[in-house]
Amino acid sequence: MKARSAILFGSALAALVVGALASTHVTAADKVDPAADIKAFQNFFFQKFPNVKHEDFANGPYSMNEDMKRQWQEKEEFPPYEFALDAGKEMFATPFKNGKTYADCFPDGGIGIRQNYPYFDEKEGKVVTLELALNRCREANGEAPYSYVKDEMASLTAYMAYTSRGKLMDIKIPDDPRALAAFENGKRYFYTRRGQMNFSCASCHVQSPGERIRAEVLAPALGILNAMPIYRSEWSSMGTTSRRFVTCNSQTRAVPLEPQSDEYRDVEYFLSYVANGLPISGPGARP
Amino acid sequence: MTTITGPLATRRLILQGAASVALIGLGNLPFAAQPARAAANDKYPEEAFKQKSEADAIKALYGKTAEPSDKVKLDAPEIAENGGVVPIAVTTTLDKVTSISFFVAENPNALAASYKIPDGTVPSVSNRLKMAKTTNVVAIVEADGKLYSATKEVKVTVGGCGG
Amino acid sequence: MASTIRVRATSNGDITEVQALIQHPMDSGFVKDSKGELIPAHFIQELKFEYNGKDVFVADWGPAVSKDPYVKFSFKGAKKGDDLKISWVDNKGASDTTTAKIS
Amino acid sequence: MKRSLSLALLLAVIFALPPARAATEADYKAAYAAAEAASKEATGLRNQWTTTVATLAAAKKAADGGDFDRAIAAAKEAEALAKASIFQATSEKEAWKTMEIR
Numbered sequence: 001m002k003a004r005s006a007i008l009f010g011s012a013l014a015a016l017v018v019g020a021l022a023s024t025h026v027t028a029a030d031k032v033d034p035a036a037d038i039k040a041f042q043n044f045f046f047q048k049f050p051n052v053k054h055e056d057f058a059n060g061p062y063s064m065n066e067d068m069k070r071q072w073q074e075k076e077e078f079p080p081y082e083f084a085l086d087a088g089k090e091m092f093a094t095p096f097k098n099g100k101t102y103a104d105c106f107p108d109g110g111i112g113i114r115q116n117y118p119y120f121d122e123k124e125g126k127v128v129t130l131e132l133a134l135n136r137c138r139e140a141n142g143e144a145p146y147s148y149v150k151d152e153m154a155s156l157t158a159y160m161a162y163t164s165r166g167k168l169m170d171i172k173i174p175d176d177p178r179a180l181a182a183f184e185n186g187k188r189y190f191y192t193r194r195g196q197m198n199f200s201c202a203s204c205h206v207q208s209p210g211e212r213i214r215a216e217v218l219a220p221a222l223g224i225l226n227a228m229p230i231y232r233s234e235w236s237s238m239g240t241t242s243r244r245f246v247t248c249n250s251q252t253r254a255v256p257l258e259p260q261s262d263e264y265r266d267v268e269y270f271l272s273y274v275a276n277g278l279p280i281s282g283p284g285a286r287p
Numbered sequence: 288m289t290t291i292t293g294p295l296a297t298r299r300l301i302l303q304g305a306a307s308v309a310l311i312g313l314g315n316l317p318f319a320a321q322p323a324r325a326a327a328n329d330k331y332p333e334e335a336f337k338q339k340s341e342a343d344a345i346k347a348l349y350g351k352t353a354e355p356s357d358k359v360k361l362d363a364p365e366i367a368e369n370g371g372v373v374p375i376a377v378t379t380t381l382d383k384v385t386s387i388s389f390f391v392a393e394n395p396n397a398l399a400a401s402y403k404i405p406d407g408t409v410p411s412v413s414n415r416l417k418m419a420k421t422t423n424v425v426a427i428v429e430a431d432g433k434l435y436s437a438t439k440e441v442k443v444t445v446g447g448c449g450g
Numbered sequence: 451m452a453s454t455i456r457v458r459a460t461s462n463g464d465i466t467e468v469q470a471l472i473q474h475p476m477d478s479g480f481v482k483d484s485k486g487e488l489i490p491a492h493f494i495q496e497l498k499f500e501y502n503g504k505d506v507f508v509a510d511w512g513p514a515v516s517k518d519p520y521v522k523f524s525f526k527g528a529k530k531g532d533d534l535k536i537s538w539v540d541n542k543g544a545s546d547t548t549t550a551k552i553s
Numbered sequence: 554m555k556r557s558l559s560l561a562l563l564l565a566v567i568f569a570l571p572p573a574r575a576a577t578e579a580d581y582k583a584a585y586a587a588a589e590a591a592s593k594e595a596t597g598l599r600n601q602w603t604t605t606v607a608t609l610a611a612a613k614k615a616a617d618g619g620d621f622d623r624a625i626a627a628a629k630e631a632e633a634l635a636k637a638s639i640f641q642a643t644s645e646k647e648a649w650k651t652m653e654i655r
Contacts, residue, residue, distance in 0.1 A: 191649035215444035233369035399514035
């Protein structure tokens with residue numbers, strides 16, 4: 001590890017120098033180009049794991065390890081998220097005090113639309129995730145918002161994900177400088193090292209997917225949010241994307257940000273966009 | 288839940304052993320409890336669940352020891368993806384099976400689950416168990432009054448990095 | 451409240467395969483909560499499956515059975531449309547029961 | 554042999570003794586303030602470490618218990634951690650690009 005970080009550090013200095021030289025005129029490299037990013041991102045994983053079927057990347061660690069995949073398939077026969085799914089379905093249909101339901105807040109009544117979230121809201125000029133939209137719907141109908149990291153939000157998103165199972169991720173980036181900025185902000189967050197462990201998301205999910213960090217096999221970054229929300233045996237309960245980001249931060253000894261803060265919504269935007277074309281596999285069961 | 292150890296426990300085991308032998312001896316007397324073919328009786332085996340080691344638990348549950356048999360197929364992962372939810376299954380080609388039990392050797396109490404298999408039920412069970420640490424999982428099948436076992440080590444460690 | 455027992459009983463030929471998932475914390479009594487206090491043991495002790503008034507499968511469970519426990523077994527002599535009665539009792543005396551149709 | 558042994562012991566004791574006077578609350582307050590300032594800056598950069606927060610709390614706890622030596626040591630460690638997280642945030646502003654898949 002020591003030598004590798006020295007090289008990284010050395011190349012960082014070199015990059016700084018190059019960056020300084022090139023910054024006089026904006027080169028293509030610095031222009032935000034999501035279309036090029038998705039091609040490069042997907043090819044990286046397709047070449048690194050040539051015998052993993054493309055749609056299998058939506059199954060996270062189970063696309064990387066046969067023994068784990070077998071345990072997962074056994075659990076999938078009667079998955080532990082059954083109860084959260086049923087609870088979510090019931091909640092989704094239960095009207096608010098004012099008689100409206102979630103279906104009134106979402107296109108197509110909220111059924112089979114998860115693959116389009118998060119989207120960039122051009123009125124507000126920011127990324128709106130499924131979890132944020134659900135709480136906004138609650139508040140718009142006079143209900144208290146749910147916690148982003150607790151069961152109710154996980155059950156609701158589990159049901160909405162289930163209605164989209166198999167549909168391909170389809171995130172759009174409008175030609176709006178603020179949308180491009182949000183995408184870039186998400187990308188920067190994804191590659192930025194943080195916490196005393198000095199890891200970025202990429203340190204684990206780009207450099208060493210398939211390897212173990214203690215008992216856990218690391219999932220590839222490609223399609224890593226397609227299974228959200230996930231029932232983790234470690235939590236023995238459902239967990240939303242927000243909960244996963246918060247726990248990942250604390251594992252690298254970085255103090256987590258507020259759920260649904262800009263960085264989290266933007267990194268979700270980035271990770272979902274680069275997974276376009278891969279199927280929604282949520283809700284998922286994970287170690 | 289203090290486990291009664293020392294002389295008192297062994298005296299009880301002997302009594303229990305004697306009782307079950309007597310029952311077999313009585314053969315087909317119309318007895319309230321079905322004539323016990325040494326199958327664990329209907330009552331919840333409180334004592335067996337209290338034992339620490341799997342040897343004591345097997346003795347408390349069945350009152351005899353088991354011999355390994357390749358007719359007992361134990362299916363458990365190499366490395367458990369999570370110690371809280373370990374999918375473990377057993378199937379056997381032995382016949383006249385009356386009971387199947389699972390033991391996790393170094394759990395606080397070895398006996399994890401015990402199943403009664405009445406006539407007409409296929410001798411095969413899948414379940415999800417908790418394992419405190421890397422240790423042996425032992426499956427016991429009681430067939431025609433005799434005990435057969437299969438053992439497999441399952442590795443269990445904590446997940447995640449710094450924390 | 452919806453039943454805590456989810457059952458899938460599918461029969462082909464003479465064999466009926468039964469899968470059950472039960473909503474229960476299965477606290478072992480060895481785990482501490484966030485305040486550092488031991489969470490008392492609370493787990494299902496007996497789970498029974500009855501067909502035609504006869505037990506076809508009885509589980510005696512300890513605290514080492516996973517949360518939201520799952521079990522799968524098969525038995526002979528039942529056919530599509532028959533009823534299968536499932537019931538459990540835990541160490542606090544709580545219980546639940548349900549009847550499932552064999553499909 | 555015995556004389557040089559006791560000499561060595563004497564020297565060791567002198568060095569082991571804390572500086573002329575025991576650490577006082579004022580020393581602790583200064584060290585804690587420096588650590589807290591660095592910690593606030595790290596939070597401002599949205600790059601705070603959990604270990605900084607924990608060590609800062611340990612410093613306060615030791616001080617409340619009157620153990621100012623340990624409190625100062627912890628405050629100094631917290632400051633070092635906070636400074637490291639600040640350096641990480643500033644250097645990563647550009648360094649992240651080296652890991653980017655292009």
